[in-house]
Amino acid sequence: MSALSRVVRSGVGRKRVQTVVIGLVVMIAVTSAVLGGSLLAASQGPFDRAFDQQKGAHLSAQFDPGAVTGTQLAATAGATGVAASAGPFRTAQVELIDHFGHPVPPIIVVGRADAGGTVDRVVLDEGRWATAPGEIVLASGDRMRFGRGVVGRQWKAGDTQLTVVGIARSASDTAGAWTTPAQLAAFAGDGPRTYQMLYRFSAADTAEQVSAGRTAIEKLAPMAGSVSWLDIRRDAISDTILLVPFLIAFGLLGVVMAVLIIGNVIAGAVSTSTRRIGILKALGFTPAQVTRAYVGQALIPAAVGAALGVVAGNLLMLPILAQTNQLYGTNDSGVSPAVDALVAGGALALVALTAVAASARAGRLRSVDALAVGRTPQPGRGRWATRLTSRLPLPRPVTLGLAHPFARPVRAVSIVAAIAFGAAAVTFAIGLGTSLNRVQEVEDLADIQVNALHEKGARPGPREPEPFDDPAAIEQTIAGQTGTGGFMGVARSEITAAGISGDLDAVAVTGPDSARYYRMVSGRWLTGPGQIIVSTPFLTAAGKEVGDTITLTSHGVAVPATIVGEVFNPDNDGMQVVTDIATLRVAEPELVPSTYYVSVLSGTDIEAYTDSLKAALQPEGAMADELSHGPDEMVIIVNTLTGLLSLMLIVVAGLGVMNTVVLETRERVHDLGVHKALGMTPRQTTAMVIASVVVTGVIGGVAGTAVGVLLQRTVITEMASSVGFRLPSSVLDVYGSGELLLLGLAGLVIAVAGALLPAGWAAKTRVAVALRTE
Structure with missing residues (x-):
C-alpha cells in the first residue's frame, strides 16, 4: 500500500462525521436523479412491450348494426393501411350484480369465442376463458375495483346467474368483460348493442397516421365511435410522467446541497489539518499528492453513497411502476443501466471537481507556514x-x-x-x-349521485344515464332533504367546436350552486345562456382566450358562445365544455338533466342521508348512490x-x-x-x-x-x-x-x-x- 493510500484511508477513518455527511448527501442526490431519469426512460416501456406482445389494436372501432352490413365490415379488413383485423364482435353494456348483491357500474361486455387472434390477444391472469353459457371473464382493470378472490364467485346479469371463470387483460382496453357470443345475446336482449372491430395499421406511430387509417375504414363502413391506442397509451404513462418534475426538483436540491456541503467539509478538513498538511509536505509529499489525498477522502464515501443511491433509486421505482405492470402483465423493474451509470458517474465527477476546488488551498500551503499556524481564528x-x-x-x-x-x-x-x-x-x-x-x-366534492331508475330507449354504443321524466320534482326532493348542502344537475351531449377536430363532450349544468363543483383558474362562472367554461387544453387546441367567442355545433345547429372562464377540469383530458343547460336547448329543446350530484352538510351521516334520499326519490323513478372517494x-x-x-x-x-x-x-x-x-x-x-x-x-x-x-x-x-x-x-x-x-x-x-x-x-x-x- 502506498503512502498516499495510507493517508487517504487514515483520513477517512479519523473524520467519521465528514465521511458520513459526504456519503449521505451523494446518496440523496443520486437517488433523486436515478428516480427521475429512470421514470423518464421507463414510463412507456411496460405498455409498449405488452402492446407489442399482445398484438394490441391500434384502433378499436364500434359500428351500429342498423347502419352497416356484414359485407361492409368484412371489406374494412382490406382498407388502405390496415395490416390485420379482428371481429366483428358483438358488444353490449351490461349491469351486473356482484356476489355480495351489490350493483356494479355498467361495463362493456364483448362476445368473443376465444382469447387469441391476430389482433388484441387477451391474456389470462387467472382462471380460464368463458366457453359455456353462464360464464364471464372480467378485465384485470376491473379486478382491482372488485377485489381479489373473485374467480369462482356467482354474479348476476338481470335474472341470469353467472360464474366468474377468469381474469384477463387487454393492452388495448377493448372490454370490461368477455363472454361467449351466445351468452352476450342473452345479456343484451333488445337493449343497445354494437359491433366491435379491432385493427392494426402498418403505420400508427402518430395521431395523423391513426387518423388516416380511420378515414380509410370509414370510407367503407360508417363508424359509431372509435378509440385510438395513442389515447390509451397516454393515459397509461401519464401518472409516471407527472412524477418527473418533482423528482427533478429533489435531484437539483440534492446536487446543490452536495456541492455546498462537500465543499464545506473538505475546506473544513483542510482548515483543521494545516499542521498535518505541513508534516506531510515535510515528509516529501508534493502539492499534487496532498490535493489528491483530500480528493480521495471525499471520493471514497461518495462512491459508497452513489452505489447506495443507485440501489435506493431503483428500489423506489418498483412501487411507482407496479400499477402499470399489474395492468399490462409486465414485470418491468424500471432499472436502466445507462441512467444508473450516467447519474453515478456524473455525481462522482461533481464530487471530484468540488473536492479539488476545496482542497486546492492544502496544496498551496508552504510547509513552514503549515507547521507554524494554529487553528484559532485571527484576533x-x-x-x-x-x-x-x-x-x-x-x-x-x-x-x-x-x-x-x-x-x-x-x-x-x-x-x-x-x-x-x-x-x-x-x-x-x-x-x-x-x-x-x-x-x-x-x-x-360531490357525495351522492342521483340517476333515473328506468330506460326510455336504446341506442348503439355505451349507454349514458337516462333523462329524468320530471327534473323539477327531483330537484324539489333533493332540496327538501335534511342535510343537503347543495346539488348540481347535469345533462350531457356531444358537440363540435370551430377550430377543433372531432366530437367534444358538453356538460350542461343546472342547480342553485353548480359553481361549487368546479375551481376557476381565470374569468368568472356562468351567469346565463350563451356562455361556456372550458379548461386549458381546450383553449390551447382552439387558439382562444377567456373573453373570446366560439361557435359550437349541436345536432346541426350553430350555437354561438362566449368563453367566460377557464376552469380546472381534467375530465375528458380537459376537452370538455361546461355551459348552462339553456345554451344547448337552442339545439335540443327537450334536453333535461340525467344526473344530479349532491353534497351534504358537514357532520351529516352520508350513509343515513343516502338511505333517506333513496326512499324519497323512489316514487319519482330515481335512485341515489353514495360516491366512493378513495385516496x-x-x-x-x-x-x-x-x-x-x-x-x-x-x-x-x-x-x-x-x-x-x-x-x-x-x-x-x-x-x-x-x-x-x-x-x-x-x-x-x-x-x-x-x-x-x-x-x-x-x-x-x-x-x-x-x-x-x-x-x-x-x-x-x-x-x-x-x-x-x-x-x-x-x-x-x-x-x-x-x-x-x-x-x-x-x-x-x-x-x-x-x-x-x-x-x-x-x-x-x-x-x-x-x-x-x-
Missing part, C-alpha cells in the same frame, strides 16, 4: 458582533455564542445554506402534498416519496450543521478551556455552542422557506403543464401566515438538532486537556 475578527451582543439582556455564554458566526463568516454562510436546503425540503414537501390533496378534493394511488406515491426524500435531505442538513459545529468546537477547544477555567459550567458551555447556530438557523429557515414556496409553485405548475393544464389559485396558494411562521422555525430546529452532539462533547471536555491543546 479581532467578529469583535464588533461580540460587543453588540453583550448589550443584550441574555446570559454571557449565550451572547458569546450568538456572536460566534461573525468570526467565521464564510463558514457561517455554509451553515445557512445547509439549513436553508433542509427547510426548503420541508416546506416543499408539505406544500406539494397539500396541493395534490386539493387537486383530488376538486374531483371529490388516489399516485397521490399516495408522491406524498410517500416526497416525505422520504425530504427526511433524507433534513438529515443531511442536520449532519452538515453538526460537521461544521464539530470543526468549530475542535478549533476553539483551547478557548473552551479558558472559559471553563474562568468558571463556565458544562450547562453554560452547551448553551454557548447551541447559541452559536441560532442566528444561522433563523436566517437559513427564513431563506429556505422562501425557496420551498417558490419550488412548490414551480413544480406543481410544471406537473400540471406536463399534461396541458393550468391550476387554480386554491391549489397553488396553500400556505397561510401561521404555516409560514412555523416552517421558518424549521431551520432553527435543524440547526439546534445538529449542534446538540458537539455541544455535549464540548461540555464534557476537561479543562486540563483543553488548555494543553493548541
Whole structure:
C-alpha cells in the first residue's frame, strides 16, 4: 500500500462525521436523479412491450348494426393501411350484480369465442376463458375495483346467474368483460348493442397516421365511435410522467446541497489539518499528492453513497411502476443501466471537481507556514458582533455564542445554506402534498349521485344515464332533504367546436350552486345562456382566450358562445365544455338533466342521508348512490416519496450543521478551556455552542422557506403543464401566515438538532486537556 493510500484511508477513518455527511448527501442526490431519469426512460416501456406482445389494436372501432352490413365490415379488413383485423364482435353494456348483491357500474361486455387472434390477444391472469353459457371473464382493470378472490364467485346479469371463470387483460382496453357470443345475446336482449372491430395499421406511430387509417375504414363502413391506442397509451404513462418534475426538483436540491456541503467539509478538513498538511509536505509529499489525498477522502464515501443511491433509486421505482405492470402483465423493474451509470458517474465527477476546488488551498500551503499556524481564528475578527451582543439582556455564554458566526463568516454562510436546503425540503414537501390533496378534493366534492331508475330507449354504443321524466320534482326532493348542502344537475351531449377536430363532450349544468363543483383558474362562472367554461387544453387546441367567442355545433345547429372562464377540469383530458343547460336547448329543446350530484352538510351521516334520499326519490323513478372517494394511488406515491426524500435531505442538513459545529468546537477547544477555567459550567458551555447556530438557523429557515414556496409553485405548475393544464389559485396558494411562521422555525430546529452532539462533547471536555491543546 502506498503512502498516499495510507493517508487517504487514515483520513477517512479519523473524520467519521465528514465521511458520513459526504456519503449521505451523494446518496440523496443520486437517488433523486436515478428516480427521475429512470421514470423518464421507463414510463412507456411496460405498455409498449405488452402492446407489442399482445398484438394490441391500434384502433378499436364500434359500428351500429342498423347502419352497416356484414359485407361492409368484412371489406374494412382490406382498407388502405390496415395490416390485420379482428371481429366483428358483438358488444353490449351490461349491469351486473356482484356476489355480495351489490350493483356494479355498467361495463362493456364483448362476445368473443376465444382469447387469441391476430389482433388484441387477451391474456389470462387467472382462471380460464368463458366457453359455456353462464360464464364471464372480467378485465384485470376491473379486478382491482372488485377485489381479489373473485374467480369462482356467482354474479348476476338481470335474472341470469353467472360464474366468474377468469381474469384477463387487454393492452388495448377493448372490454370490461368477455363472454361467449351466445351468452352476450342473452345479456343484451333488445337493449343497445354494437359491433366491435379491432385493427392494426402498418403505420400508427402518430395521431395523423391513426387518423388516416380511420378515414380509410370509414370510407367503407360508417363508424359509431372509435378509440385510438395513442389515447390509451397516454393515459397509461401519464401518472409516471407527472412524477418527473418533482423528482427533478429533489435531484437539483440534492446536487446543490452536495456541492455546498462537500465543499464545506473538505475546506473544513483542510482548515483543521494545516499542521498535518505541513508534516506531510515535510515528509516529501508534493502539492499534487496532498490535493489528491483530500480528493480521495471525499471520493471514497461518495462512491459508497452513489452505489447506495443507485440501489435506493431503483428500489423506489418498483412501487411507482407496479400499477402499470399489474395492468399490462409486465414485470418491468424500471432499472436502466445507462441512467444508473450516467447519474453515478456524473455525481462522482461533481464530487471530484468540488473536492479539488476545496482542497486546492492544502496544496498551496508552504510547509513552514503549515507547521507554524494554529487553528484559532485571527484576533479581532467578529469583535464588533461580540460587543453588540453583550448589550443584550441574555446570559454571557449565550451572547458569546450568538456572536460566534461573525468570526467565521464564510463558514457561517455554509451553515445557512445547509439549513436553508433542509427547510426548503420541508416546506416543499408539505406544500406539494397539500396541493395534490386539493387537486383530488376538486374531483371529490360531490357525495351522492342521483340517476333515473328506468330506460326510455336504446341506442348503439355505451349507454349514458337516462333523462329524468320530471327534473323539477327531483330537484324539489333533493332540496327538501335534511342535510343537503347543495346539488348540481347535469345533462350531457356531444358537440363540435370551430377550430377543433372531432366530437367534444358538453356538460350542461343546472342547480342553485353548480359553481361549487368546479375551481376557476381565470374569468368568472356562468351567469346565463350563451356562455361556456372550458379548461386549458381546450383553449390551447382552439387558439382562444377567456373573453373570446366560439361557435359550437349541436345536432346541426350553430350555437354561438362566449368563453367566460377557464376552469380546472381534467375530465375528458380537459376537452370538455361546461355551459348552462339553456345554451344547448337552442339545439335540443327537450334536453333535461340525467344526473344530479349532491353534497351534504358537514357532520351529516352520508350513509343515513343516502338511505333517506333513496326512499324519497323512489316514487319519482330515481335512485341515489353514495360516491366512493378513495385516496388516489399516485397521490399516495408522491406524498410517500416526497416525505422520504425530504427526511433524507433534513438529515443531511442536520449532519452538515453538526460537521461544521464539530470543526468549530475542535478549533476553539483551547478557548473552551479558558472559559471553563474562568468558571463556565458544562450547562453554560452547551448553551454557548447551541447559541452559536441560532442566528444561522433563523436566517437559513427564513431563506429556505422562501425557496420551498417558490419550488412548490414551480413544480406543481410544471406537473400540471406536463399534461396541458393550468391550476387554480386554491391549489397553488396553500400556505397561510401561521404555516409560514412555523416552517421558518424549521431551520432553527435543524440547526439546534445538529449542534446538540458537539455541544455535549464540548461540555464534557476537561479543562486540563483543553488548555494543553493548541
